[in-house]
Amino acid sequence: MFPVLQVGPLALRTPVLFLLAGVFLGLSLAERHAARRGVDPARLYPLVLVVLLAGVLGARLSYAAGQAAAFRSAPLSLLSLDSGLLDPWGGLAAGLLAALVYGQRKRLPFWSTLDALTPALAVSAIAVGLAHLAAGSAFGAPVSLPWSVLLWGVRRHPSQVYEILSALAILGLLWPRFRREARPGELFLLFIAISAGARLFLETFRGDSLPVFGGMRLAQIVAWLVLAAALWVFEARRGTADKAAGAE
Amino acid sequence: MQPIPRRILFAFILLLGLAWTTSSRLGPEAAASGQPAAPQTGFPAPEIILETLDGESISLADLQGQAVIVNFWASWCPPCRAEMPAIQRVYDDYRAGGLVVLAVNTSDNLADAQAFLSANGLTFPVLFDHDGAVGVRYRVSVLPTTFFIDKRGIIRSVVIGGPLSEASLRARIADLLEEAP
Numbered sequence: 001m002f003p004v005l006q007v008g009p010l011a012l013r014t015p016v017l018f019l020l021a022g023v024f025l026g027l028s029l030a031e032r033h034a035a036r037r038g039v040d041p042a043r044l045y046p047l048v049l050v051v052l053l054a055g056v057l058g059a060r061l062s063y064a065a066g067q068a069a070a071f072r073s074a075p076l077s078l079l080s081l082d083s084g085l086l087d088p089w090g091g092l093a094a095g096l097l098a099a100l101v102y103g104q105r106k107r108l109p110f111w112s113t114l115d116a117l118t119p120a121l122a123v124s125a126i127a128v129g130l131a132h133l134a135a136g137s138a139f140g141a142p143v144s145l146p147w148s149v150l151l152w153g154v155r156r157h158p159s160q161v162y163e164i165l166s167a168l169a170i171l172g173l174l175w176p177r178f179r180r181e182a183r184p185g186e187l188f189l190l191f192i193a194i195s196a197g198a199r200l201f202l203e204t205f206r207g208d209s210l211p212v213f214g215g216m217r218l219a220q221i222v223a224w225l226v227l228a229a230a231l232w233v234f235e236a237r238r239g240t241a242d243k244a245a246g247a248e
Numbered sequence: 249m250q251p252i253p254r255r256i257l258f259a260f261i262l263l264l265g266l267a268w269t270t271s272s273r274l275g276p277e278a279a280a281s282g283q284p285a286a287p288q289t290g291f292p293a294p295e296i297i298l299e300t301l302d303g304e305s306i307s308l309a310d311l312q313g314q315a316v317i318v319n320f321w322a323s324w325c326p327p328c329r330a331e332m333p334a335i336q337r338v339y340d341d342y343r344a345g346g347l348v349v350l351a352v353n354t355s356d357n358l359a360d361a362q363a364f365l366s367a368n369g370l371t372f373p374v375l376f377d378h379d380g381a382v383g384v385r386y387r388v389s390v391l392p393t394t395f396f397i398d399k400r401g402i403i404r405s406v407v408i409g410g411p412l413s414e415a416s417l418r419a420r421i422a423d424l425l426e427e428a429p
Binding site: 003004013063064067069070071073074076077078080082084085136137139152153154197200201203204208209211214215216217220221223224227228231234235238 | 254255258261262265266268269270272273274275283284285286288289290291334389390405407408409412413414415416418419420422
């Protein structure tokens with residue numbers, strides 16, 4: 001729990017610092033391996049920058065559209081630095097759209113670019129865990145274990161630590177594959193599948209799960225769908241590749 | 249020995265995931281009301297009992313059924329001063345709709361705080377946290393820090409630092425006031 005880093009008169013939000021550092025370090029790692037996948041490393045930074053800017057812009061506009069009355073009486077608040085005034089789904093949609101448009105314009109190879117970005121995603125996942133730890137969010141379910149931590153008045157699963165360890169393990173597991181040749185898309189799909197599987201497993205130890213349909217945890221249902229989609233696409237791409245190889 | 253076919257492995261993984269998801273369902277007892285009070289989104293707000301300048305004692309627990317903004321501030325803190333007029337405007341607009349603002353003055357000099365209040369014509373209750381105990385209970389490490397509390401007494405969002413923009417206040421308050429008590 002250290003949500004704020006005080007540097008002289010500046011109160012810096014530690015979670016935000018972790019996320020920015022994660023994206024930056026992750027991109028540096030991705031840059032080193034991009035050429036091997038036929039992706040120009042110089043294209044990665046602008047792509048990520050475009051996606052981040054479009055994401056923030058989309059998230060703010062989408063939030064403001066849902067709170068039109070509040071923003072009509074104070075339009076300058078559109079520029080507010082308040083990170084609570086963001087709609088994550090609007091941001092995700094705008095970011096993905098920007099990525100597709102930018103990728104098409106610059107003729108980036110779809111699957112190879114995703115593979116090239118995978119090291120950045122894997123490092124950013126560690127940063128997300130650190131950000132949760134700093135903010136005390138994504139906290140664990142109450143439990144009495146030798147490694148329970150006292151947080152928000154109760155001894156709990158150190159869910160943020162589980163999250164960081166799992167992200168580190170996934171990075172370690174994929175590390176050798178960053179340098180290895182593989183069919184386009186497989187590194188990315190593997191990362192998505194393992195991360196979704198880890199989330200599905202670890203959500204059980206969270207104390208802030210959103211229940212739906214008689215107590216099922218929403219995050220687990222979403223993680224399962226993502227896992228299924230990643231495995232299905234992996235299998236479908238292998239199938240067409242094998243067929244193409246057989247036909248030759 | 250033949251390796252396990254990939255499709256069977258994938259199907260097995262998905263079944264395992266389904267089984268784990270079903271077995272880790274939440275029971276009905278896992279509602280927010282069972283949580284201890286803590287200064288964090290999703291938890292019941294810790295109690296505040298403090299006096300205003302006039303000596304009137306105000307308790308947060310008595311304000312159930314109303315949406316509450318708890319704003320920790322000090323007169324020496326520029327962003328705190330900057331956001332007060334916006335808080336006053338929002339208070340004027342939503343007071344009749346059931347909004348309560350508690351401006352908790354902490355780590356401050358009483359005379360400075362009084363001078364600031366009278367110079368700015370602020371009409372919402374200002375509470376004085378003389379010994380800083382409420383600030384500690386709310387883990388306030390930066391001024392201003394603002395808590396948005398719903399009609400059931402649950403903290404719905406926390407904003408560390410400022411100044412808060414007027415739309416930040418209006419959007420959050422409109423959401424809280426729309427809800428049934």
